[in-house]
Amino acid sequence: MITGKRSNAMAASNYATIFEEEIPRLFKHAIVRLPGTNFAKGLTTVELGLPDYDRVVTAHSAYCQALRECGLTVTTLDADLRYPDSTFVEDTAILTPRGAILTRPGAASREGEVAAIRQTIANFFPETLEIQAPGTLDGGDICEAGDHFFLGLSHRTNETGASQLAAHLAGLGYTSSVMDVREMSSILHLKSGISYIGDNTLVVMEEMAGNPQFTGYELIRVSSEESYAANCVRVNDRVLVADGYPLLTAALVERGFHPLALDMSEFQKMDGGLSCLSLRF
Ligand code: CIR
DSSP states (O other), X not given: OOOHHHHHHHHOGGGHHHHHHHSOOOOOEEEEEOOOTTGGGSOOOOOSOOOOHHHHHHHHHHHHHHHHHTTOEEEEEOOOTXXXXXXXXXXXXXXXXXXXXXXBOSSGGGTTHHHHHHHHHHHHOSXXXXXXXXOOBOGGGEEEETTEEEEEEOSSSXXXXXHHHHHHHHHTTOEEEEEEOTTOTTOSSGGGTEEEOSTTEEEEEGGGXXXXXXXXXXXXXXXXXXXXXXXXXXXXXXXXXETTOHHHHHHHHHTTOOEEEEOOHHHHTTTOOSGGGOEEO
């Protein structure tokens, strides 16, 4: 996407640095985990019925294919029946261009997922930092926006976990700020409500759009009837979005983004969003 702002920057060579900062970082790899046959035994707070396993597998496969179409090499881990929620790999780590931080998921049933993915992450990031007890933190609460990270406090991520992560990120040269979403019963994680899609643009649920921390960003507001779609993912030239949310899709196109719609209905039944199905780096 070449915006007017970016075209101007391209024309003026002394703004080369600004231009570079505006390029969203290029992802080359993704890690995913196949959903297990006991996927429906995972945690959920919504009452949308039980997911259909065949449809889960088909949708997961389409998701992986979309990542490949975006140019990523996908590492696919076997299903892990010990952890029905383990296909939501995003919650286990924060991967940045400057280093990886393993999390400590806030739900007891998911704690072991980190040990199960540790070696795979170590294959790409030889030195990893970690969130330690009593800190808890789910990757779904962490929204990267260039060199700044929004850290969600939720019923999964506690203040200790967020402050440990803030210290780790500061050590890697990133800034961060905390956003408390514990009172927002409609979302599980911060990133259920906001997504950074590059080009200084945040996709934000309408009820969060007034947050002063978003000053200076371009906002794409997601209306309440489409709030599930606020969790979307910029992957190189495309923005992966949940299928069936025409207002957001149109708003993305209008701003020059290239949405790629994916069926998320079965994952939604388990409180899962698009971002949580992969770790991208
Ligand atoms: C859970 O409750 O932990 C899973 N059923 C859903 C996790 C979704 N993760 C995410 O959005 N990052």
